[in-house]
Amino acid sequence: MNKILLSLSLVSVMYGCNAAGREKNPLLQKDYALADTLHYDHTVIDALRESISGNISRLAPALHEVNGTGGLTDALQFEYDVNADNSSDYEKLRTALKKQGYLLFKSEENFGTKPDKYAVLKTNNQFDIIRFRATNGANYDITNDSIMRKLHHLYDKEPFEITGADIDWVEVHLNKLNPADAMTFANDVYEFCPDLAEQGTETVENLAAEILETKQLFLWWD
Incomplete structure (x- = not known):
């Protein structure tokens, strides 16, 4: 009995110390204040701080007045x-946040010149990421609404998860792809984003093979 009481006391002390540490940590207090402003749960900050040591800032919707992102709050x-080395930890974090009603995605791709940026958006609808980032192909007269419609069309054919987006690109991970449907899907994607083949795989056949192998798509309109 004494051992049980001692164990419970130690757990209480450890929890109390951790809680006190969180309360006294000025970085966490700053993060919590930002979360409160956005009406984000503190558990989101706690989850991020398991992996993120740098600054967490506020990200506003792109082209808010043009794109009409009403109903979406700012992101972290x-x-x-x-x-x-840490990709599995990232996926665990993304899954955990999704269960809480938040989507984690890449928000800025810097191609190795400096660290990429990621964002957490309070939504259960992954297509809100495209709306929030105002993704478009202005150089091809492709509007954000057009991209939204096309992505919905592609999703109906082959379900995927949107894993990143910015003003002129979107990244998705396909849940699966039947080899028999790969060419049809690749042709559909090529019509939507010709640079995939013209500046990337060179042929639609190569594009189909790449999609089958990686289950990923990086669409861009620069």
Whole structure:
């Protein structure tokens, strides 16, 4: 009995110390204040701080007055170096946040010149990411609404998860792809984003093979 009481006392002390540490940590207090402003749960900050040591800032919707992102609050944004060593931890974080009603996605791709940025948006609808980032292909007269419609069309054919987006690109991960449907899907994607083949895989056949292998798509209109 004494051992049980001692164990419970130790747990209480450890929890109390952790809670006190969180309360006294000025960085966490700043993060919590930002979360309160956005009406985000403190548990989101706690989850991020398990992996993120740098600054967490506020990210406003792109082109708010043009795109009409009413109903979406600002997001949290931070630098994060996702690599082979921590990719599984990133996926666990993304899954955990999704269960709480938040979507984690890449918000800025810097191609190795500096750390990429990621964001957390309070929504259960992944297509809100495209609306929030105002993704468009202005150089091709492709509007945000057009991209939204096309992505919905592609999703109906082959379900996917939107894993990143910015003003002129979107990244998705396909849940699965039947080899028999790969060419049809690749042709559909090529019509939507010709640079995939013209500046990337060179042929639609190669594009289909790449999609089958990686289950990923990086669409851009620069």
